[in-house]
Amino acid sequence: MSFTTSEENYIKGIFHLQQETGLVNTNSLAAEMQTRPASVTDMLKKLKSKKLLQYEKYKGFKLNEAGKKAALDVVRKHRLWEFFLVEKLKFDWDKVHPIAEELEHISSEELVQRLDNFLGNPSFDPHGDPIPDKNGKIPVIKQQSLSEIPFKKNVTVSSVGNQTAQMLDMLKHYNIAIGTQLTILKKFEFDGSLEIKVSKQNACIISEQVAKNVFVHDV
Amino acid sequence: MSFTTSEENYIKGIFHLQQETGLVNTNSLAAEMQTRPASVTDMLKKLKSKKLLQYEKYKGFKLNEAGKKAALDVVRKHRLWEFFLVEKLKFDWDKVHPIAEELEHISSEELVQRLDNFLGNPSFDPHGDPIPDKNGKIPVIKQQSLSEIPFKKNVTVSSVGNQTAQMLDMLKHYNIAIGTQLTILKKFEFDGSLEIKVSKQNACIISEQVAKNVFVHDV
DNA sequence: AATAAAATTTAGACAAAACTAAAAATATTA
DNA sequence: TAATATTTTTAGTTTTGTCTAAATTTTATT
Structure with missing residues (x-):
């Protein structure tokens, strides 16, 4: 089975949403795809006819096994x-x-x-x-948020929660990327920010919000 | 300026034809693109409005400088x-x-x-x-057809004239690819076929038709 | 439960890129 | 040159994916 670019994008969008919410609804998919609810309904009919979806009018929808495999591809x-x-x-x-x-x-x-x-x-x-x-x-891999890691433990950055351009730009400034090694030196109780050592560089301070979105695993 | 996939394919097709014939006509482009003359006319209007073509109704057409640059891209x-x-x-x-x-x-x-x-x-x-x-x-690079090369001269394959699947399949059997070194050993006057040595392999015989479509340059 | 609000679907339209069939222009030939 | 054949264009349709506006269904609120 092969799909158009548009079909593939919808499949990907549904897959993304259903990982969080189980059943997906029309409005949230329209928001995800930056399109109109009516367009979503149109595409749902098409994907249903291709047997990629469980879908009943007004009841929400989710990918079946074939749909999930297509999304993973x-x-x-x-x-x-x-x-x-x-x-x-x-x-x-x-x-x-x-x-x-x-x-x-x-x-x-x-x-x-x-x-x-x-x-x-x-x-x-x-x-x-x-x-x-x-x-x-x-x-x-089992990974934890940087905010849950004890002091002095060496960890490696494995993923980033909030993959916005803003976040990625910020991490670039700190010289933090996937695979970077980190150690937590101190937690400031005032606002939850952390002093960390990034690889072999000087220590620096990151906000609690950043720490919560940086996921790490054991070295 | 950016183009749709369809526009780019037409631009490429026109470029290809006009290198041989100068002015291109509707029917030959339709054949090249495996489409209908009416579809070609539709696209010509679009490309003309984007100022990529010299085109007058019934008179043929060719890419202007902007069109040629787009094709080369x-x-x-x-x-x-x-x-x-x-x-x-x-x-x-x-x-x-x-x-x-x-x-x-x-x-x-x-x-x-x-x-x-x-x-x-x-x-x-x-x-x-x-x-x-x-x-x-x-x-x-200055290249000649293999059929014009004197005996015993070492040459390197630089391109292939007839790039059909059939031709490429045939050359693969002979172990001939771009960069392969060849020497002509003998020409059979009967049908113009050539005995050649391919790299360090045993000699083999290729038809005149193949030889005419294999282009070579000095080692 | 009745009504209001929100979510969803339907109906109808549009744009891009293709098509068919017919008309128009050009080229060929008798 | 008139008749015929070929090429090209026009006119109208189709398909895919989108849209708006209106209608319908579901959910939430008095």
């Missing part, structure tokens, strides 16, 4: 291309998303498989998000 | 991606065309420039066709 392509752009073409990690949004719709299966091998079958993209394998299996 | 992207697919992802050179047809429409200029650098700024793609630089400048 797109996510896989997106994240592999992001990895390529950062690791091979040396893009800044906060610049690659819109380009990967285009590349993810290239259809060749063999291309994806060869790209995966060329990149060394990576498990995580440059934002720390897991890359599904060709069967849709997602690698897991 | 697409050709550049196509050939850089083909190079990537063969050199980095290890695709057979006769399998990459349809994938590059998709990749050539990815819009990021920075992507193309970084890809070019990543690949080492190659001058020729895996079929031996020249890769325009970012200003649209095309590298040239």
Whole structure:
């Protein structure tokens, strides 16, 4: 089964929302896709006819197994291309998303498989998000928010919660990226901010809000 | 100025035809694009309104300077991606065309420039066709058909005239690719076929028709 | 429970890119 | 040159994906 770019984008959008909420509703998908509720209804009928959705009028909807597999295929392509752009073409990690949004719709299966091998079958993209394998299996690592880590423990940054341009820009200033090693030196009770050591640089202070959105795992 | 995938494909098709015939006509472009003459007329109006064409009803058409630059941009992207697919992802050179047809429409200029650098700024793609630089400048080498080369002279394959799947399949059997070194051992007057030595392999015989479509340059 | 508000769907329209069939312009040839 | 054939364009339709406005269904509030 193959899909249009528009279908793939909707599938991805539904997948994203249903991971948080289970059932998805029309308005929230319209917001996610930056489109109108009526357009969402149109596409839902199409995806239902392709047997990718459980959907009943007015009752909400979610992807079935076929739909989830289709979503994971797109996510896989997106994240592999992001990895390529950062690791091979040396893009800044906060610049690659819109380009990967285009590349993810290239259809060749063999291309994806060869790209995966060329990149060394990576498990995580440059934002720390897991890359599904060709069967849709997602690698897991146990990770905690930086705000829950005890003092002096060495940890590695594994992903970022709030992947806005603003957040990524901020982390770039702190020299924090996926794979960066951190240690917490002190917590300021006043506002919850943390003094941390980033790799081998001087110590610096990050807000509690930032700390909550930085996820880490053991070294 | 940016273009839709469809516009880019038409621009490329016109560019291809006008290199041989100067002025292009509606029917031949329809054949090239595997579409209907009426669809060609529709698109010509659009491209004319975007000031990419000289076009008068019933009189034929050709790209102006802006149109040619647009065509060269697409050709550049196509050939850089083909190079990537063969050199980095290890695709057979006769399998990459349809994938590059998709990749050539990815819009990021920075992507193309970084890809070019990543690949080492190659001058020729895996079929031996020249890769325009970012200003649209095309590298040239003087090349001759294999059928015009004297005996015993060492030459390198630089491109292939008839890039059909059938031809590329045939050359693969002979172990001939771009960059392969050849020497002509004997010409059979009976049908014009040639006995040649391919790299360090045993001698073999190719038809006159094949020889005419294999272009070579000095070692 | 009745009514108001919100969410969702339907109906109808539009734009892009294609198509078919018919008309118009150009080219060929008898 | 008149008749015929070919090429090209126009006119009108189709498909995909979108939209607005209106109607319908569900949910929330007195």
